Structures are given as structure tokens and as C-alpha cells.
Amino acid sequence: MPSFQKLFQSKLPEIPTSIFAIMSGLATKENALNLSQGFPDFKSDAKLIALVNKAMVEGYNQYAPMPGIYSLREAISEKFEKLYQANYNPDTEITITAGGTQAIFTAITATIKKEDEVIIFKPAYDCYEPTVELVGGKPIAVQLDPESFNINWQEVKGLINSKTRMVIINSPHNPSGKVLSKEDMQQLENILKNTNILLISDEVYEHIIFDGEKHQSACLYPALKERTFIIASFGKTFHNTGWKMGYCAAPANLTKEFRKVHQFNVFSVHHPTQVALATYLKNEENYLNLGNFYQQKRDYFLNLMRDSKFEFTPSTGTYFQLLNFSKITDENDFDFAKRLTIEKKIATIPISVFNEKKLDTKVLRVCFAKSEETLKKAAEILCKI
Numbered sequence: 001m002p003s004f005q006k007l008f009q010s011k012l013p014e015i016p017t018s019i020f021a022i023m024s025g026l027a028t029k030e031n032a033l034n035l036s037q038g039f040p041d042f043k044s045d046a047k048l049i050a051l052v053n054k055a056m057v058e059g060y061n062q063y064a065p066m067p068g069i070y071s072l073r074e075a076i077s078e079k080f081e082k083l084y085q086a087n088y089n090p091d092t093e094i095t096i097t098a099g100g101t102q103a104i105f106t107a108i109t110a111t112i113k114k115e116d117e118v119i120i121f122k123p124a125y126d127c128y129e130p131t132v133e134l135v136g137g138k139p140i141a142v143q144l145d146p147e148s149f150n151i152n153w154q155e156v157k158g159l160i161n162s163k164t165r166m167v168i169i170n171s172p173h174n175p176s177g178k179v180l181s182k183e184d185m186q187q188l189e190n191i192l193k194n195t196n197i198l199l200i201s202d203e204v205y206e207h208i209i210f211d212g213e214k215h216q217s218a219c220l221y222p223a224l225k226e227r228t229f230i231i232a233s234f235g236k237t238f239h240n241t242g243w244k245m246g247y248c249a250a251p252a253n254l255t256k257e258f259r260k261v262h263q264f265n266v267f268s269v270h271h272p273t274q275v276a277l278a279t280y281l282k283n284e285e286n287y288l289n290l291g292n293f294y295q296q297k298r299d300y301f302l303n304l305m306r307d308s309k310f311e312f313t314p315s316t317g318t319y320f321q322l323l324n325f326s327k328i329t330d331e332n333d334f335d336f337a338k339r340l341t342i343e344k345k346i347a348t349i350p351i352s353v354f355n356e357k358k359l360d361t362k363v364l365r366v367c368f369a370k371s372e373e374t375l376k377k378a379a380e381i382l383c384k385i
């Protein structure tokens, strides 16, 4: 009889450790400036922290209701109404989650069956494909042009068949910073209407959008809204990614399925933080200025990078900037990113890990959600390379 070790088979044999864990781990080990994983290096608003503290002291320390506390779901519903004139019933259409990634995992596992096809645009955030594979679905990858990151909707139309069950979009897009336009959304709407295809719209960077662009939420398009799980993140918006708080908004029939999984996945999420967010979210100043705030950081950083050998097009959304290094070396991006961390003490993300067949376009992703001091230090290092 072979040993248990030999008999055991991995469900995900090809899936490596997430690049975010790898690069942040290496940055810590090497004591390098960490511009890899996306998180701010400055503090969340003291008022919000005081509200969480107050909620704990007041005793909100037992399980929250399974879908999240009502007052927070109500505040989210009001925000949808105010920003997008979109109606989401707090009772039946909004669920508070442990961050965006859990919401994506739950939406996929609640709806995708064996052999279902899911269209994913690459480069893609790293959790989409493994989650589809875990439930026996089939990711259908569409590699985007590595410079424009434009979606060719004709190509997408050609991929649709009776097995297509879901499309996943992400705007503003991680890692490219590309923002989908109204025309993009209309084309998608035309392709999906009159089909039974679901949509996940990963909108976690909804408020981090620059140069006067407007976020095109899927909820603005009726034929999309009725089939969409909108995924949102408080961590990205309020500078506290470690709290792992987010939400999913979807029509009642989809939310019903979502909650069937959510209840056994986490049941409910951190109660005192929900109490605090319900108050904090009411003040729109707490999120409407985020685009300007990050645009200044982008401009500050890119201005310092003007004379570097890296080439770039300014990001139009998210807190990420892509840097092309083909004028510097022909090493593959993963080796180059590792070498920069160890030798130059700066950690970045090689974007081949998000591409189809690990396509290496000689591009690194840096996170500019950092203090000016960090950005200055980073630019100093990068300009010497």
C-alpha cells in the first residue's frame, strides 16, 4: 500500500502561493521598501478608528447578523442611490463580507457549476481563475493588449456559447489602472442581454479614479444590473486593508444564492467595524475626495520618475502604476522583481503572474498608496536603475 503522502492528490496542483504573499514576504525578509502588495503605508482616519473603538466598548462584540448589520446595509443602499441612482434593497440585496476577495469567492462558488465557462480578462487579479477551477468551472482567458488593455468586444462575443455562465470585469483595473468607458459597458450590455450569463463586476477601486473620468458601475446599466454581483471594498476606500471588510450588492435572487454560501463560509463579519462604518459612510466627504487624494500621489511619484529609464503611461485609476523596464534589462519580470527586492531593496509585482501563459511584457506594478516620504525614497532607488 503506498503511503498516504503518495495517495494524496492536490485539488489545485498548478496553483502557486499568491504573488502578494511572496513579494510582501520577501520585502520583509530583505527589509526592502514594499511597493508590491497594494496597501497604504499611512494611517486610516482617527475618527473611524475611534468609532470602532467606541463600538467595542459599547459591547458590539458578538456575532453580527448573517448578512451584516442593517444600518450599514442601509448606508450602502443610500450611497448607491446617491451616486448611481441605483436601487438596492438593504434587506435582500446587500451583504457585508470579509473583503472583496471573499465576496468574489462566494459569488463564484454560489453560481458556477462543473464545466461552466467563465470569461476572464488578463492580466487578472489572481483569485478569479483558481476559484473558478476549484468549483470545476472552466476559466476562458482573454489576453488584453499589453499596452492599451482595451477589451475587444467582438472577440468576447465570439467566445460566448451555451456553456458560458459568467463574465468577470474589473474597473478601475488592477494591475493596469485602466478604466472601462461607457461604450465598453454598453457593448457588454448588448452582448449579455437576452442571455442567462452572470456578471461579476469587481469595483473595489470605484473611488480611485483620475483626470475627471467617471466610474462606470455595472449598476448604471439595467441589463447588467439584473445579472451582476457588484464587489466593493472598504479597505481600499478607507485605508485599512487589514480589516478585511467589503460588500456584495446583487439582485435579490442572486443575493439569496450568495448568502447560502456566505453563511457557511464566514457566517458574518467583524461586528464593531460594521457599527463604525455605518456612521462613517454617511459622510460622503469620507470617500468622494479619494480620487484627488490619490491623483496627487500618482503625479508626485511620476514627476520624480520623469528621468528614470522606466517607461510608463500614467494610471487612470486604482493606486497602481505600471512601469516598463525593457530599456533596462531583458531578464524576465519575476527574476527582475526578485533581484530589485534583494539588491536594491525595493519590492514590486511582476505582472506576468496576472497574464495568460505568464506572458512577460517586461512590466512591474508599483503601489503608490504611500506617504510622500516613501514615494520619494522609492523614486530615488528606481531612478538609479
Ligand code: GLN
Pocket (backbone or CB within 6 Å): 018, 020, 021, 036, 037, 038, 039, 101, 174
Ligand atoms: N488587492 C491587493 C493587490 O492587488 C492585494 C490583495 C491580497 O493581498 N490578496 O495588491
